[in-house]
Amino acid sequence: MARDTQRPVVKLRSTAGTGYTYATRKNRRTSPDRLVLRKYDPRAGRHVDFREER
Template structure:
């Protein structure tokens, strides 16, 4: 028996403020939004405010 392929991948949400702060989030492969890049407004503690976080590749 082979291993089951994971139905999700991990992505990095990088701060648009340029602080280098990031969040890691799971994203499903089967979702219709898989081709779109995710963007969220989340809290960046290095600038003490909510900023835009955009999807970037995991290193």
């Protein structure tokens, strides 16, 4: 089975400065820009923006 090159695994790092990360997949064709999701950061104890890092 071929590896899916359109959906690479990306790391999302917290903008709160805690160093907490999430791992997710994204479609390069439909969203070529860096991904930003608002998720819960357990170290900060609140929801913050998580930005894709390369």
